[in-house]
Amino acid sequence: MIERYEIRLSGSGGQGLGMAGLVLAEALALEQNMQAVMTQAYGPEARGGASKSEVVVSQVDIHYPKAISPDFLLALNPESFRKFGNDTKPDALVLVESTAYQGGYALQTDRIYCVPMVEIIMKLSGRQTAVNAVALGVLAEMLDFVDASALERVMVRRFPRSFEAANRQAFLAGRQYMLEKRQEDLHPRRFAEDVLDSGCEDLELHQSEE
């Protein structure tokens, strides 16, 4: 029974965080018959820098529609990780683009996954445009209440036909990466360390700047 689970998707405005939030929330609300409310950054902060969308999920009525202290954080760039990471829950699940993890954060959680989402999409298509679909694929494997096929159905519905193949490939690549990693090690902390060994900085907690 999920009473209230708060998901924040952050990155640079333009990386498709609004669309990712919409796909996730619509899949949960319409395909999985849960309650879901989606909000997103509005105004100048929706472009460049640190931008976000948020999805609150529940199996009962949702009153306050925004995240108060996220249970799940996606950060696709360093600015958003710095800006939106600090109010996450002590046991939050954090998914960071590997190149965005620069250390010096005041996060309490040790459940931090660094995943090279940009590298995955660049290898696949040579362009960053569907990095949000990669992120959704990774997320679908991290959150057990998210049904990957529901996300796929909404992606097909919400995007123009010409984007369908590219989005599906990106989504599957994100899922695939996580499925392979999971077989290696199910423990997130250890897993994060494994990944960090191959590029990210040390995961030790730092009391840092804001």
Next chain:
Amino acid sequence: MVAPQSAAAAAKGGSAPSPRGEWQFLQGNEACALAAVAAGCRFYAGYPISPSSEVAEYLSSLLPRCGGRFIQMEDEIAAMGAIIGGSLAGLKAMTATSGPGLSLKQENLGYACMAEVPCVIINVMRGGPSTGAPTSPAQGDIMQARWGTHGDHPTIALTPGSVDEIYRKTIRAFNLAERFRTPVQLLLDEINGHMREKVWVPAAEDIEIVNRTAPPPPSPGYLPYRLDNKLVPQLAPFGTGYRYHVTGLDHGEDGFPTNDPKERARLHKRLMDKISKFEEELEDYERVDVEDADTLLVAFGSTARSAMGALRTARSQGKRVGLFRPITLWPFPEKAFRQAASRAKRILVAEMNLGQLILEIERLTAPGQEVSGVQRSDGEPINPLQILERL
């Protein structure tokens, strides 16, 4: 989603969920645009303004596809003028704006009250004064909605909470405008205007639609403001064979200006009566856990969602807290509020401004009841914790 309405509230303005229809996942402003078309709106004139612009954006795509007209006007004042013209020509008409735009529209809004022109004004509120903060949430237009235009005039204003309710109350706004031939304002805010959630979109045949009543056949002696035992006139659409005059001046049955004190007094009284005599029909509210509440929360729009969150936590801690949520904000549902507040020792009014609705609540409370506010105007929403710490 805000908890289901009480049976009483559902009977008074909320519609029962229809069996036919489908769930859609919509943004608040998008739901408003879709509902407007479902209610029969076929004319939109507006000037884009944050945080309401998506209403115009969606309608610019929807209206031409259903035989309607969409016009982006040169400014807010002209947009209000255009919907008055569109409505007088017989179409259901609307505009969308925010606080600064509503300031500019006030003269023409008064004209629509005086000339009895049905129209709907969507106001996705922000703060102020002046341009304030265009992209931040606020509920700054509670009193502007009521008293923004000069002179004694009736006001109908609705404040939905959830996106589902935005859909239903947009339809109701059109129905009330047509029923009473008066402007109706729908007050949203940046939060519920922009958030997305599940909406029950009923099949067209299950939506209750009110249309303005048809006038008597054209004749040389046609009197547009002639009333037959009704308080609402039956104006003919312009261009359909009737010849008559419309003015913002005090006027008689023929629509021409008058200086006759009796006629003027009769007009002013009727304009007020046509709304005040139907307050029960207009009444629309939600009451939650008020029966034993010694602390009563009052909140509307998206702030009411935070209040509900705080109420649920407070109740789980054994505190006797209730909520009164006006959905029709003007005329304020006085009787229902007084009943809800009858046992309360403390009344806490939460609103995203520095104290507007609280003035109305203070007017309605009994001696000995303590009234205070949870107020915020920094562009951040009031969250449940802020309300909870005051309970």
